[in-house]
Amino acid sequence: MTSDPSESIRDTVRRGYAEIARSGSGCCAGPSSCCGSSSPDRLAQAIGYTADELKTLPDGANMGLSCGNPTAIAELKPGQVVLDLGSGGGFDAFIAGPKVGPMGRVIGVDMTPDMVSKARQGIPVYHKHTGLHNVEFRLGEIEHLPLADASVDVVISNCVLNLSPDKPQVWREIGRVLKPGGRVAISDLALLKPLPMEIRDMVESLIGCIAGAVLVDETRAMAEASGLIEIQLTPKPGYVDAMVDWNDPLYRRVVEHLPEGAKAGDYVTSLNITAAKPTLTLTAHIKELIAIGASVTAHCQPCLTYHVDKARQIGIDEQEVREAIAVGHQVEKGSMSAMTAFTKSVLDSSTQDKPVCCTGRTSPDGKSCCS
Ligand SMILES: C[S@@+](CC[C@H](N)C(=O)[O-])C[C@H]1O[C@@H](n2cnc3c(N)ncnc32)[C@H](O)[C@@H]1O
Known part of the structure; x- marks a missing residue:
């Protein structure tokens, strides 16, 4: 025994x-x-x-x-x-x-x-x-x-x-x-x-x-x-x-x-x-890694602290946590360069040629409704 x-x-x-x-x-x-x-x-x-x-x-x-x-x-x-x-x-x-x-x-x-x-x-x-x-x-x-x-x-x-x-x-x-x-x-x-x-x-x-x-x-x-x-x-x-x-x-x-x-x-x-068992099963492990990446992209410092802590509690490997942070930074970087390109296209276009509302609709008097 x-x-x-x-x-x-x-x-x-x-x-x-x-x-x-x-x-x-x-x-x-x-x-x-x-x-x-x-x-x-x-x-x-x-x-x-x-x-x-x-x-x-x-x-x-x-x-x-x-x-x-x-x-x-x-x-x-x-x-x-x-x-x-x-x-x-x-x-x-x-x-x-x-x-x-x-x-x-x-x-x-x-x-x-x-x-x-x-x-x-x-x-x-x-x-x-x-x-x-x-x-x-x-x-x-x-x-x-x-x-x-x-x-x-x-x-x-x-x-x-x-x-x-x-x-x-x-x-x-x-x-x-x-x-x-x-x-x-x-x-x-x-x-x-x-x-x-x-x-x-x-x-x-x-x-x-x-x-x-x-x-x-x-x-x-x-x-x-x-x-x-x-x-x-x-x-x-x-x-x-x-x-x-x-x-x-x-x-x-x-x-x-x-x-x-x-x-x-x-x-x-x-x-x-x-x-x-749910049809779509994201494990607690995967959910925490997604939350870590999203916290970085959203610049949410308390969120990042919380989710890194939770990841450690459930035994997620430190290397995986770092990779999730890196993915968050990459998405953020991608979003920044897309925004830069968009800003440039806005500056290059003539508002006189394309009077559009912020919503994408043309205003009745031909002016932009953003102002
Ligand atoms: C109350 S009998 C029920 C047997 C069967 N389900 C039936 O209704 O006839 C409980 C059975 O569970 C097995 N058992 C109990 N604890 C177990 C465990 N931790 N792992 C695997 N088998 C277990 C026992 O060996 C036994 O055969």
Whole structure:
């Protein structure tokens, strides 16, 4: 076990899910598990998966670990490249595959080797059911995605982001791998309000989904900071209450410690998150360099001080800052020589021959309206 707290959380989560993958049960194979329902199909149907979708799934792909239905909100289209963060046994990846068809591709990423093996074991059955060869699973952390920049049309995920010890980094990675115009369709657990302290202490030791969940507004802030737009957060608290009704042990323990009359759904919710990456993406880096050049051309000294400072804060190389200043001076020089040429042409022309207004229109009495 590592001494880095983030790594230690990741290790605990990984061990919990390895056990779940090996036992094939979502409930409650390990103390760290984000416990799902003991009846995976019943849970899936309650959150909107159709019987048709479920019947084509390879055995074991649905382990009842979901807390939403991301493919239902993803509006997937043929030919798209889909990335499933924390793909587990391949549940949503196998459901997304037929929606993007033979020209599309679904890539599942999961950090637990046993989960990736389990998902890969399902590929031949998926192929037999659908005739498609368009789903693959990669071992990796969602904080360091094994994918190229701007290579994905849609990022989906089901009940995973809350488990990450570095959620802002996950959102930055989502922003990086999405193509301009790409979309996000994620289901996750979130807090509607902070949990009472005794529950936080209790669940923190479990490192389960609830302990890792953050407030809805914090999710919005992280998505915004990663440059995404059109962010819509739709709480679905009914799902959490349904899990409690089904006697899930982790949720039951939470409910037992809630203030009199409160329900788990008053604090914890399933959250649908949709967002988009802007079509035209100027990075913060490029924007600062443009602002530096423009500040020079506009002779705006406070602007220049501000933007050079900001550029340094976000780690822009000093040489790039100097180049941006040089470009600003060049534009200014170009503008000066164009003005000099224009001044000369104005002096060379006869106002008697061309009586024009400043606006370019001839004045009614034949004189310039500039005077
Ligand atoms: C609650 S399960 C959900 C699995 C799947 N999405 C589903 O709905 O069936 C969480 C999954 O996310 C994976 N996971 C958790 N944290 C991760 C991280 N930081 N990077 C990659 N995978 C992670 C776990 O290994 C596990 O398979």
